[in-house]
């Protein structure tokens with residue numbers, strides 16, 4: 001994508017934090033020329049059966065940023081996750097920084113605002129976030145320019161964030177032997193996901209790609225980093241010139257066999273509010289379950 005301002009000579013330092021409970025990888029990305037950093041896709045721990053929320057995973061990120069004397073400028077969500085809760089407000093409380101997501105969050109808020117029968121107090125204009133990105137928008141992490149690329153298909157608001165030679169792909173792609181994410185959530189679309197994946201594969205071959213998830217297929221160790229070149233060659237769902245028709249057929253058939261993620265009900269309610277837990281009429285943190293609603 002020559003339209004996107006990408007500078008491969010900038011090589012940010014990337015620290016990964018794997019969450020074994022949800023197979024999510026969160027990142028701290030540091031500007032090589034200053035102490036500024038960004039957090040990508042943080043995780044808040046939940047024991048859903050007990051309704052208990054804790055912060056071990058987020059605390060590890062906060063400790064890392066403090067110990068290394070970094071200045072947190074951005075807390076980025078690649079999309080509204082359906083399988084883990086964001087810890088963005090908790091991290092913001094501790095360290096500051098702006099919470100950003102794609103501007104199509106409004107579409108997601110509308111869809112799930114209806115499914116969860118939210119009242120009018122639930123704003124569907126993205127105002128829970130500090131910044132809403134459109135395709136091609138840039139922002140600075142210290143002296144390093146970041147660019148947000150709209151990559152819908154898994155969800156309408158998905159974005160890939162590119163910082164120097166590093167791209168945080170969210171759920172657009174998995175590791176080559178993991179393939180791609182499902183496209184059957186409300187607002188998802190397999191053909192759209194294929195087009196979005198092509199945008200990622202059009203980045204320079206040596207771009208470092210960082211996954212949001214890895215499930216260690218066939219028992220291999222968890223991995224989260226690959227390159228555009230190896231995704232193009234080896235990705236089991238889109239590699240070696242897979243056509244859109246082949247991808248859509250495969251993805252649609254596969255998605256029909258998948259169960260809902262274990263944490264989809266709490267995740268959506270929290271993540272569409274930028275990581276805030278909803279409250280009941282007395283102000284107590286409270287989650288609901290729409291029966292046969294999903």
Ligand SMILES: [Fe+2]
Nearest residue numbers: 080081082171
């Ligand atoms: Fe996702």
